[in-house]
Amino acid sequence: MLHYVTTNDGKLREARAYLGEDAVSGYNFDYTEIQSHDLEPIAAYGAREAYRQVGEPVIVDDAGLFIDEFDGFPGPYSAFVEDTIGIERVWTLSEPLADRSASFRCVLAYCDGGAFKASPDPIDRDDRVTAAATGATADEEESQPLPVKLFSGAVPGTIVEPRGSGGFGYDPIFEHDGTTFAEMTAEEKNALSHRGRALAKFAEWFETR
Numbered sequence: 001m002l003h004y005v006t007t008n009d010g011k012l013r014e015a016r017a018y019l020g021e022d023a024v025s026g027y028n029f030d031y032t033e034i035q036s037h038d039l040e041p042i043a044a045y046g047a048r049e050a051y052r053q054v055g056e057p058v059i060v061d062d063a064g065l066f067i068d069e070f071d072g073f074p075g076p077y078s079a080f081v082e083d084t085i086g087i088e089r090v091w092t093l094s095e096p097l098a099d100r101s102a103s104f105r106c107v108l109a110y111c112d113g114g115a116f117k118a119s120p121d122p123i124d125r126d127d128r129v130t131a132a133a134t135g136a137t138a139d140e141e142e143s144q145p146l147p148v149k150l151f152s153g154a155v156p157g158t159i160v161e162p163r164g165s166g167g168f169g170y171d172p173i174f175e176h177d178g179t180t181f182a183e184m185t186a187e188e189k190n191a192l193s194h195r196g197r198a199l200a201k202f203a204e205w206f207e208t209r
Protein backbone atom coordinates (compact mmCIF):
# COMPACT_ATOMS: atom_id res chain seq x y z
CA MET A 1 0.00 0.00 0.00
CA LEU A 2 1.11 3.53 -0.78
CA HIS A 3 0.89 5.97 2.14
CA TYR A 4 0.49 9.75 1.77
CA VAL A 5 2.23 11.01 4.89
CA THR A 6 0.83 14.33 6.03
CA THR A 7 -0.87 16.12 8.91
CA ASN A 8 -2.84 18.14 6.35
CA ASP A 9 -6.28 16.75 5.40
CA GLY A 10 -6.49 19.09 2.41
CA LYS A 11 -3.38 17.62 0.79
CA LEU A 12 -4.66 14.08 1.34
CA ARG A 13 -8.08 14.92 -0.11
CA GLU A 14 -6.47 16.23 -3.30
CA ALA A 15 -4.08 13.28 -3.60
CA ARG A 16 -6.98 10.86 -3.30
CA ALA A 17 -9.11 12.81 -5.75
CA TYR A 18 -6.25 12.51 -8.24
CA LEU A 19 -4.82 9.03 -7.62
CA GLY A 20 -8.06 7.33 -6.51
CA GLU A 21 -9.54 6.78 -3.06
CA ASP A 22 -8.26 3.22 -2.88
CA ALA A 23 -4.85 3.90 -4.39
CA VAL A 24 -3.43 5.76 -1.45
CA SER A 25 -3.97 5.70 2.29
CA GLY A 26 -3.41 8.64 4.59
CA TYR A 27 -0.78 8.37 7.30
CA ASN A 28 -0.82 11.17 9.85
CA PHE A 29 2.80 11.55 10.94
CA ASP A 30 4.64 14.79 11.66
CA TYR A 31 8.09 13.97 10.23
CA THR A 32 11.06 16.26 10.87
CA GLU A 33 11.09 19.31 8.58
CA ILE A 34 14.68 20.44 8.08
CA GLN A 35 15.25 24.16 7.52
CA SER A 36 15.96 25.06 3.90
CA HIS A 37 15.15 27.72 1.31
CA ASP A 38 14.13 24.91 -1.04
CA LEU A 39 11.26 22.43 -0.83
CA GLU A 40 13.22 19.53 -2.37
CA PRO A 41 15.58 18.71 0.53
CA ILE A 42 12.75 19.15 3.04
CA ALA A 43 10.57 16.64 1.18
CA ALA A 44 13.42 14.19 0.55
CA TYR A 45 14.57 14.16 4.15
CA GLY A 46 10.98 13.78 5.33
CA ALA A 47 10.31 10.89 2.94
CA ARG A 48 13.28 8.92 4.30
CA GLU A 49 12.16 9.46 7.88
CA ALA A 50 8.55 8.64 7.01
CA TYR A 51 9.59 5.43 5.23
CA ARG A 52 11.60 4.35 8.27
CA GLN A 53 8.52 5.02 10.41
CA VAL A 54 5.91 3.39 8.16
CA GLY A 55 7.91 0.55 6.59
CA GLU A 56 5.89 0.70 3.37
CA PRO A 57 6.08 2.99 0.30
CA VAL A 58 5.45 6.62 1.24
CA ILE A 59 4.89 10.00 -0.38
CA VAL A 60 5.74 13.19 1.47
CA ASP A 61 4.36 16.48 0.11
CA ASP A 62 6.13 19.76 0.84
CA ALA A 63 4.50 22.86 -0.57
CA GLY A 64 4.40 26.60 -0.25
CA LEU A 65 3.27 29.96 -1.59
CA PHE A 66 5.99 32.10 -3.19
CA ILE A 67 5.24 35.83 -3.59
CA ASP A 68 7.46 37.35 -6.30
CA GLU A 69 7.84 40.87 -4.85
CA PHE A 70 8.77 39.35 -1.50
CA ASP A 71 11.56 37.26 -3.09
CA GLY A 72 9.53 34.11 -2.57
CA PHE A 73 8.30 34.73 0.99
CA PRO A 74 6.69 32.82 2.70
CA GLY A 75 7.91 29.88 0.51
CA PRO A 76 9.17 27.00 2.66
CA TYR A 77 7.94 28.90 5.74
CA SER A 78 4.32 28.99 4.51
CA ALA A 79 2.97 26.75 7.27
CA PHE A 80 4.66 28.86 9.96
CA VAL A 81 3.35 32.10 8.46
CA GLU A 82 -0.17 30.67 8.12
CA ASP A 83 -0.09 29.62 11.78
CA THR A 84 1.33 32.93 13.00
CA ILE A 85 0.03 35.97 11.06
CA GLY A 86 -2.53 34.06 8.98
CA ILE A 87 -3.55 34.36 5.34
CA GLU A 88 -5.68 37.52 5.85
CA ARG A 89 -2.56 39.43 6.86
CA VAL A 90 -0.55 37.94 4.01
CA TRP A 91 -3.20 39.60 1.82
CA THR A 92 -2.85 42.87 3.81
CA LEU A 93 0.92 42.82 3.28
CA SER A 94 0.48 42.11 -0.43
CA GLU A 95 -2.29 44.64 -1.11
CA PRO A 96 0.04 47.67 -1.55
CA LEU A 97 2.28 45.83 -4.02
CA ALA A 98 2.19 47.03 -7.64
CA ASP A 99 2.82 43.44 -8.75
CA ARG A 100 1.02 40.75 -6.76
CA SER A 101 2.32 37.84 -8.83
CA ALA A 102 2.95 34.65 -6.90
CA SER A 103 3.23 30.93 -7.41
CA PHE A 104 2.36 27.80 -5.52
CA ARG A 105 4.96 25.05 -5.58
CA CYS A 106 4.76 21.45 -4.50
CA VAL A 107 7.44 18.78 -4.23
CA LEU A 108 6.43 15.15 -3.76
CA ALA A 109 9.08 12.79 -2.45
CA TYR A 110 8.57 9.07 -2.89
CA CYS A 111 10.54 6.51 -0.87
CA ASP A 112 10.10 2.76 -0.80
CA GLY A 113 13.38 1.88 0.85
CA GLY A 114 15.08 1.39 -2.51
CA ALA A 115 12.80 -1.08 -4.27
CA PHE A 116 12.35 1.24 -7.26
CA LYS A 117 16.09 1.03 -7.87
CA ALA A 118 15.41 -2.46 -9.22
CA SER A 119 13.70 -0.84 -12.20
CA PRO A 120 15.69 -1.79 -15.35
CA ASP A 121 15.64 1.74 -16.69
CA PRO A 122 14.91 4.29 -13.99
CA ILE A 123 13.62 7.57 -15.36
CA ASP A 124 15.16 10.86 -14.29
CA ARG A 125 18.24 9.53 -12.55
CA ASP A 126 19.14 13.12 -11.76
CA ASP A 127 16.08 13.45 -9.57
CA ARG A 128 17.57 11.00 -7.16
CA VAL A 129 18.84 13.00 -4.27
CA THR A 130 22.03 12.25 -2.42
CA ALA A 131 22.53 12.79 1.28
CA ALA A 132 24.71 15.83 0.59
CA ALA A 133 21.87 17.55 -1.26
CA THR A 134 19.29 16.80 1.39
CA GLY A 135 21.05 18.22 4.40
CA ALA A 136 21.27 14.78 5.98
CA THR A 137 23.38 14.60 9.11
CA ALA A 138 26.95 13.27 8.98
CA ASP A 139 25.77 10.08 10.65
CA GLU A 140 23.19 9.47 7.96
CA GLU A 141 25.67 10.21 5.20
CA GLU A 142 27.93 7.50 6.55
CA SER A 143 25.24 4.93 6.13
CA GLN A 144 23.81 4.63 2.61
CA PRO A 145 20.98 7.17 2.20
CA LEU A 146 17.71 5.66 1.04
CA PRO A 147 16.92 6.52 -2.59
CA VAL A 148 14.19 9.11 -3.01
CA LYS A 149 12.36 10.08 -6.18
CA LEU A 150 11.18 13.70 -6.50
CA PHE A 151 8.30 15.19 -8.52
CA SER A 152 7.62 18.92 -8.59
CA GLY A 153 4.81 21.12 -9.79
CA ALA A 154 4.24 24.87 -9.87
CA VAL A 155 1.39 27.18 -10.88
CA PRO A 156 1.44 30.96 -11.38
CA GLY A 157 -1.22 33.23 -9.93
CA THR A 158 -2.02 36.49 -8.18
CA ILE A 159 -2.57 37.36 -4.52
CA VAL A 160 -6.11 38.72 -4.03
CA GLU A 161 -8.53 39.58 -1.22
CA PRO A 162 -9.82 36.27 0.25
CA ARG A 163 -12.66 34.65 -1.75
CA GLY A 164 -14.22 31.19 -1.62
CA SER A 165 -14.66 28.50 0.99
CA GLY A 166 -13.18 25.41 -0.65
CA GLY A 167 -9.63 24.10 -0.55
CA PHE A 168 -7.36 24.88 2.37
CA GLY A 169 -4.48 27.08 3.50
CA TYR A 170 -3.76 30.00 1.17
CA ASP A 171 -6.35 28.97 -1.44
CA PRO A 172 -8.73 31.92 -0.74
CA ILE A 173 -6.02 34.51 -1.57
CA PHE A 174 -4.57 32.73 -4.63
CA GLU A 175 -6.25 33.56 -7.94
CA HIS A 176 -5.56 31.78 -11.21
CA ASP A 177 -7.30 32.97 -14.40
CA GLY A 178 -9.87 34.96 -12.43
CA THR A 179 -10.82 32.20 -9.98
CA THR A 180 -9.34 31.57 -6.55
CA PHE A 181 -8.33 28.03 -5.66
CA ALA A 182 -10.89 28.21 -2.83
CA GLU A 183 -13.62 28.73 -5.47
CA MET A 184 -12.73 25.44 -7.20
CA THR A 185 -13.59 21.82 -6.49
CA ALA A 186 -10.69 19.48 -5.68
CA GLU A 187 -10.89 18.15 -9.25
CA GLU A 188 -10.83 21.64 -10.80
CA LYS A 189 -7.90 22.64 -8.62
CA ASN A 190 -6.00 19.39 -9.38
CA ALA A 191 -6.38 20.00 -13.10
CA LEU A 192 -4.08 23.02 -12.89
CA SER A 193 -2.53 23.22 -9.44
CA HIS A 194 1.06 22.74 -8.31
CA ARG A 195 0.01 19.55 -6.47
CA GLY A 196 -1.99 18.26 -9.44
CA ARG A 197 1.00 18.75 -11.73
CA ALA A 198 3.34 16.96 -9.33
CA LEU A 199 0.78 14.16 -8.87
CA ALA A 200 0.52 13.76 -12.64
CA LYS A 201 4.28 13.28 -12.95
CA PHE A 202 4.27 10.86 -10.04
CA ALA A 203 1.35 8.81 -11.42
CA GLU A 204 2.98 8.51 -14.83
CA TRP A 205 6.24 7.26 -13.29
CA PHE A 206 4.59 5.02 -10.69
CA GLU A 207 2.64 3.08 -13.33
CA THR A 208 5.75 2.21 -15.30
CA ARG A 209 8.46 2.02 -12.63
Ligand code: ITT
Residues within 6 Å of the ligand: 005, 006, 007, 008, 011, 029, 030, 061, 062, 063, 064, 065, 078, 079, 080, 082, 104, 167, 168, 169, 170, 171, 181, 193, 195
Ligand atom coordinates in the same frame (compact mmCIF):
# COMPACT_ATOMS: atom_id res chain seq x y z
P1 ITT B 1 2.39 18.37 6.33
O1 ITT B 1 3.77 18.97 6.40
O2 ITT B 1 2.05 17.54 7.52
O3 ITT B 1 2.15 17.65 5.03
P2 ITT B 1 1.58 21.14 6.32
O4 ITT B 1 0.25 21.81 6.18
O5 ITT B 1 2.43 21.53 7.48
O6 ITT B 1 1.31 19.57 6.32
P3 ITT B 1 3.71 22.08 4.60
O7 ITT B 1 4.73 21.93 5.65
O8 ITT B 1 4.05 21.64 3.21
O9 ITT B 1 2.35 21.34 4.97
O10 ITT B 1 3.28 23.60 4.57
C1 ITT B 1 2.61 24.06 3.47
C2 ITT B 1 1.93 25.37 3.77
O11 ITT B 1 1.43 25.86 2.55
C3 ITT B 1 0.75 25.23 4.71
O12 ITT B 1 0.52 26.47 5.34
C4 ITT B 1 -0.38 24.92 3.73
O13 ITT B 1 -1.64 25.31 4.23
C5 ITT B 1 0.04 25.73 2.53
N1 ITT B 1 -0.33 25.02 1.30
C6 ITT B 1 0.24 23.93 0.75
N2 ITT B 1 -0.40 23.53 -0.33
C7 ITT B 1 -1.42 24.39 -0.49
C8 ITT B 1 -2.47 24.47 -1.41
O14 ITT B 1 -2.61 23.59 -2.38
N3 ITT B 1 -3.34 25.46 -1.26
C9 ITT B 1 -3.24 26.35 -0.27
N4 ITT B 1 -2.29 26.33 0.66
C10 ITT B 1 -1.38 25.35 0.55
Ligand code: NA
Residues within 6 Å of the ligand: 033, 079
Ligand atom coordinates in the same frame (compact mmCIF):
# COMPACT_ATOMS: atom_id res chain seq x y z
NA1 NA C 1 4.48 20.59 7.80
